[in-house]
Amino acid sequence: MEPTIELAGLEVQLAKRKILDNLTCSLTGRTIGLLGPNGAGKSTLINTLLGFHKPSQGTARVLGEDIRTGLDRIRATVGFMPENDSFIANMTAVAFVRIMAELSGLPSEAALERAHEALYYVGLGEARYRKLGTYSLGMKQLAKLAQAIVHGPKLVILDEPTNGLDPPGRQRMIRMIREMKESSEVRLLICSHLLRDIEETCEEVLILKQGRIVHYSNLEEERKANLRFVELETHGEDNGFIEALEQLGCECAVAGERRLKMVLSEGIEIRDLYKLADARNIQLRRLNYRRDSLEDIFLKAMEVANGRL
Amino acid sequence: MAVYKRSYKGYEGPLTSRRKRFLILSRYAARGIFASRIVTGLFILSFFYPLAMIIGLYLNHNLSVLSFMKLHQDRLFDVNGAFFMVFMTVQSAGAFLLTAFFGPNLIAPDLANNALPLYFCRPLSRTEYVAGKASVILLLLSIITWVPGLLVFGVEASLSGGAWAWEHRGFAAGILLGSLLWISFLALLALALSAWVRWKLVAGALLLGVNFVTSGFAAALNATMDVTWGSYLDPAKLLTAIYGEFFGMDLSLGVNTWGALASYGVICAFCTYLLSRKVRAFEVVR
Incomplete structure (x- = not known):
């Protein structure tokens, strides 16, 4: 693209x-x-x-x-x-939007038609004949x-x-x-x-x-990458669960007692984990995807003040 | 796309000519101007004097009508340089008054409401924006200055004959050139002042003030310093000097025609500079 x-x-x-x-x-x-x-x-x-x-x-x-x-x-x-x-x-909203459409090159009739449509689209259809000066802040945002x-x-x-x-x-x-x-x-x-x-x-x-x-x-x-990163909390004896996961190609790390962090390898789905746990008589008590929020990303970026792409 | 289909859709229809697009601003501006009753009233009023003059010219050339009206004289008035001088001065004063009422409404509201980014994010340059707004002033003031002026000249020419028209062709040139100069000056001054103060009422008052203050200042300067060059600061006197030159009047104003033209040039250049500084999508604060 x-x-x-x-x-x-x-x-x-x-x-x-x-x-x-x-x-x-x-x-x-x-x-x-x-x-x-x-x-x-x-x-x-x-x-x-x-x-x-x-x-x-x-x-x-x-x-x-x-x-x-x-x-x-x-x-x-x-x-x-x-x-x-x-x-x-x-100016009324419809006249305002129309003049802006005309200045963008639309013929007068098409500009009027599109002005009505645009105002309906943003939810100002009923208020389109009111002067912009009488609009609330939110309505002005919609008119813009x-x-x-x-x-x-x-x-x-x-x-x-x-x-x-x-x-x-x-x-x-x-x-x-x-x-x-x-x-x-x-x-x-x-x-x-x-x-x-x-x-x-x-x-x-x-x-x-x-x-x-x-x-x-x-x-x-x-978001896609985060879906491959899983945190697990298990209940029951290990019975080689970690080894089995690693044999499937997953990268595992023990994060505490009965807590695991892992990156799922290609082709491995969550149901495969359940199957593996069921075969070893282990209960999966909790399963979380990692979710790096934009806030985390933003705060990390702010720490690297002089960083470049 | 119909109104009930509320979804986003691009536009793939025909587009208007890029070069004529600035006239959209003129059209909307003219509509806004005539929404004011005062401006409409003044505009209509400014046709009364030309109409009276045309009637006067007709009477001037119809002795039978004059005698019917029991006016026992050959002519009502002489049609000479003084006649056109008075005519154009009255119409130019009307043009000035009208500009003071509607000129500042053209740009000041856009600046006050921060609308310029919306204009300039479209294919419209700053020059086209100013041209679009100024063309309304040019059009409306033309209708009340040189158009009726040339009409009066034409009526007199048709009544007096081709020889009179040829002999006084300088009057026609004076009407046209003097008016265009005055209109251009008023348009630039009105737009520049409204761009500068951003408040249409103040801009209107300022436009009136510029005329009276500069006249007073010029007169005071001439009187106190015993000079005549102070008159170059008085736009109205400059116009009178230019009209006087074209209409063959010896007015002894102490203003040279070329000097008057140069003064107008300087004022117009300053107004253009002011517009170029103020008419921007965003003003950079230094």
């Missing part, structure tokens, strides 16, 4: 301060998370990808288009939901999402999409992001400082700190 975003030695300076420092990586996932503490350079990276800031060195490619030469083509295929309040106060997807972009960039949302609003936003991801017509780049949002929606995560990449993680791969 064509990389969604490629960074090649990207460096950005603002007001003579280096904000992004030599970023190099290739991100191919359908949903990419951008994580980092405040001031890490997440929003600057997004703004640079959209051409709002010029790179001082290196370059980046969005869906194969170089940000130095193909900015117009990038902007035509990208939808952007900014972090802060961004709207036109004295509507304008980002109205022209059917190939990549949607969401900067802190759940900012200011109450728990039901957040759940709704996460659900919509998942639905978009599953529609397979769009890729998503989600920037957030909320680990849970990223964990629930993203396949790949790029963690930034002080303008540098400190960790890259393919969450899908990690």
Whole structure:
């Protein structure tokens, strides 16, 4: 699959301060998370990808288009939901979303039709004729999402999409992001400082700190790998259970009395463990998969402040 | 995709021409401008004077109507440089007043509500954004300045004959060039001030203030220092000097036409610089 975003030695300076420092990586996932503490350079990276800031060195490619030469083509295929309040106060939601669709190149009638659809899609159908200035914070977030997807972009960039949302609003936003991801017509780049949002929606995560990449993680791969790592608690005499597991190709380590940690070898399923235990008259009292949460990954990454990919 | 099908779907239909896309901003801006009753009222009001002048020109050339109205004179007024000077000054003042009411509404709300990232994340450049907004001012002010001006000139030419039109062709050039200069100046000033202060009421007041303050300052400078170059700081006087040159009037304003053009150039360049600094998706705080 064509990389969604490629960074090649990207460096950005603002007001003579280096904000992004030599970023190099290739991100191919359908949903990419951008994580980092405040001031890490997440929003600057997004703004640079959209051409709002010029790179001082290196370059980046969005869906194969170089940000130095193909900015117009990038902007035509990208939808952007900014972090802060961004709207036109004295416009109705439908007029606002329509003008944004028209500016993306849709003919007037198609823009109007898509504006209605986008507002219904985000759940603002009944409020679409209200002025944006009268919207609550959560509704403004949804209106921003509507304008980002109205022209059917190939990549949607969401900067802190759940900012200011109450728990039901957040759940709704996460659900919509998942639905978009599953529609397979769009890729998503989600920037957030909320680990849970990223964990629930993203396949790949790029963690930034002080303008540098400190960790890259393919969450899908990690989730698969975690399924091979098992913790067991047994009851009964050993009867060569560990040896039998090792003969199956599993790597085992005793983690305490009657507690085992193991990595399942290829082709070995959990039912094989039960069969083996049953044959040796051993009870399996507890069986856990290892689950490295994104929080663990993030905290480890933060410890390696000067790490590079 | 119908409204009831609430699922994400890409768009694969036709796209509009990239070059004409900035006119979308003009269309929406014009719609917003005429939502205001004051602006609509002022706009309509600015046609009264040209209409009265056209009627006056018709009467000027119809002695039978004049005698019917018991006006025992050959002409109501002379159609010369002074006539066009007054006409264009009135229309230009109207244009200024109108700009003060609707000009700041064009950019200030976008800046105040942080809407620029939404415009510029689309295939729309900063220049196109400003051009889209400025073209509304250019269009509306054209309708009340050089269009009626040339119409009045045309009416007089049709009544007086081709020889008059040829002899006074400089008037037509003055109407067109003077108006375009004034409109460009007003458009850039209104947009720059609204981009700078980001508050439409203040920007409107500032636009009015710029005219009166600079006039007062220029007069004070001339009086206290016993000079005439202070007039180069007064945009209204500069316009009068330019119109005076085209309409063959000796106004003795102490302003050289080329100097007036240069002054406008400097002000417009400064406004363009201000716009280039302020009209950005994100402003970098140093």
